[in-house]
Amino acid sequence: MSATKPTVDYSLYLVTGRELLPEGKSYLESLEESLQGGVTLVQIREKNADTxxxxxxxxxxxxxxxKYNVPILINDRIDIALAMGADGVHIGQTDMPVDLARKLLPPNAIIGMTCNTVEHVKRAVQVGVDYVGLGPVWSTQTKKVAHPVVGVRGIGELLEVLEGSNVKAVAIAGIKSTNVLHCLHGSVSPSGRPLDGVAVVSDIVASTDPLNAAKRLSTKIKAFYSTPSPPVFSLSPSPYIADALKQSVGSLLSAVKEYSPLVHQITNNVVTTQSANATLALGASPIMATAPEEMADLSKAAGALLVNFGTIQNLDGMLASGFNYNQNRKPVVFDPVGVGATQYRRTSAAALLNAWQPTVIKGNAAELGALANSNEVQAKGVDSVGQGFSDPAAFVRNLARKERAIIVLTGVKDYVSDGTVVVRLSNGHPYLGEITGSGCMVGTAVATFCAGASMAAASKRGDDAPEDGRLVRGDMLAAAVGGVLAVTIASEFAATRQDVKGSGTFLPAFIDELGALTPEKLAERANVEIL
Incomplete structure (x- = not known):
């Protein structure tokens, strides 16, 4: 081993597995090509080879x-590490105790440990490991796991234990170039402690072109770490100014009308017509499609996706849709209608949020409370019961940090946060509560504004712009605020019309007023406070 402990770049950590090599590709050839592609750390794992x-x-x-100045670790076998002079070892929960491994290995040896629970991580910090492998993030065919899948959202809880320590962390299991940005973006502690890297097996080892497989991963990882953290959801200067926000919202409405984006909506069948009409009124084009087989193509053509599971009829389509929109870096708006009402809805929401990363999560107090495991607000079907959150601003800010998404909390007053900025909106009319689907149309409007923001940003950026680590481009905080304001302000204009006599005549007037909105009307009527 080297005289001093090497400085380790954990960002792209390759774990070998010769059994996964494709036909015609030798192990050493694959290893060298992966190093040329950007692998920064290697662990040799041999479960079936003799000594x-x-x-x-x-x-x-x-x-x-x-040859490439990349440190090498050995899985489990202390004797092998000593005999060949490895830079360290990686051990599992049932392998040799860390304190004994430290006694056997030189003091400069790197020691890593697999951790699946909070208690595992606490113990790893106590015994002084150099890094932890956190997971499994997703299920994998590479290795049978003894512990349940942690999921992207569960990694943050494990990272929280590491705050204040020097222990590094990598995510493990099921990580590929197609999900690495979701993993890195979503796997962050509430205070913002990110992963130090990801461990990859099959996406590189099983590839016939490991150099480019590693390069695809390395490019995305480097781009993510070069992006400001927390992710930039807002393009406005800090501190946020209400007038500047109103101006941004108006610009996004203009962008929707200019680009007329296709807005893909998987929504509940009770409100399909209203949602489509609202989309058209704002200047965009709706498409309602649920088949998983369509998602890859639609995600390339549409400007944004709305997943509203008020009537969960095709969960496979929902899973495939968000994944494909993440791949194409398009905004995803998640409306977990009635999520707290049944166990099936709760498990479905968890499955979706671990499969893909939403840009915006929109819901009422009961729905968002269920996602946050809060007992402050109870659900009655799709509605909220009780007084609401004691501190809604703090709630949306904390949930945005936890979910790594814009949070929109709807109610008498609406709250929007990206985890840093909190915006309180005080527009709307009681008639909205007297028609079916008004909340769902808020989700539609938010997705429409997100599509406008994304298309405007893409137009300014150009196709030859360098890769960055953002899951989406554009001012998504302003887009979320814009979607809420469009609905609430249109409702105010509609309710005061002479032809509106009640909720029955209100709905068509509301659609009319959505279509009549202008940046000037929004700016004049918007009641916006930056908290």
Whole structure:
């Protein structure tokens, strides 16, 4: 081993697995190409090789890693690490205790440990490991796991334990170039402590072109770490100014009318017509499609996606849609209608949020309270019961940090936050509460404004712009605020019309007023406070 403990870049951590190699690709050839593609740390894992074979593989691997100045670790086998002079070891929960491994290994050895629970992480910090492997993030065919899938949203809870320590963290299991940005973006502690990297197996080892497989991962990882943290959801200067926000919202309404984006909506069948009409009124084009087979194509054509599971009829379509829109870096708006009403809705919401990363999560107090596991507000079907949150501003800010998304809390007053800025909106008319689907149309309007924001940003950026680590581009905080204001302000204009006599005549007038909105009307009527 080297005289001093090496400085380790954990960002793209390759774990080998010779059994996954494609036909015609040798192990050492694959390893070298992966290093050329950007792998920064290598762990040699050999579960079936005898000691002599393992030792030879480790020595040959070390020679290649040294060519690229990349540290090499050995999985589990302290004897192999000592015999071939590895930079350290990785051990599991049932392997040799860390304190004994420290006694056997040189003091400069790197020691990492697999951790699946908060207690595992606490113990790892106590015994002084250098890094932890957190997961499994997703299920994987590479390795049978003894613990349940943690999921992207569960990694943040584990990272929280590491705050204040020098222990590094990588996510493990099921990570590929197609989900690495979701993993990095979503796996952050409430105070913003991110991962230090990701561990990858099959996406590189099983590839016929490991150099480019590693390069795809490395490019996305580097872009993510070069992006300001927390992610930039807002493009306005800080501190946020209400007048500037109103101006941004007006610009996004103009962008919707200019680009007329396609807005893909998987929504409940009670409000499909109203949602489509609202989309058209704002200047965009709706498409309602649920089949999983359509999602790859639609995600390339549409400007944004709304997933509203008021009537959960095609969960597979919902899972596929968000994943594909993440791949194309398009905004995803999630409206978890009635999520607290049944266990099926709660498990479905968890599955969706671990499969893809929403840009905006919109809901009433009961729905968002259920996502946050809060007992402050109770649900009655799709409605909220009780006085509401004691501090709604703090609630939306904290939930935005936890979910790494814009949070829209609807009610008598609406609250919008990206985890830093909190905006309180005080527009609307009681008639909104007397028609079916008004909340769902808020989700539609938010998705429409997000599509406008995304298309405007793409137009300014150009196709040849360098890669960045954002899941979406555009002012998504302003888009979320704009969607809420469009509905609430249109309701105020509609309610005062002479032809409106009640909720029955209100709905068509409301659609008319959505279509008549202008940036000037929004700016004049918007009651916006920055908290």
């Amino acid at each position: 002599g074979e393992f030792l030879q593989i480790a020595r040959d691997s070390k020679a290649i890693c040294r």
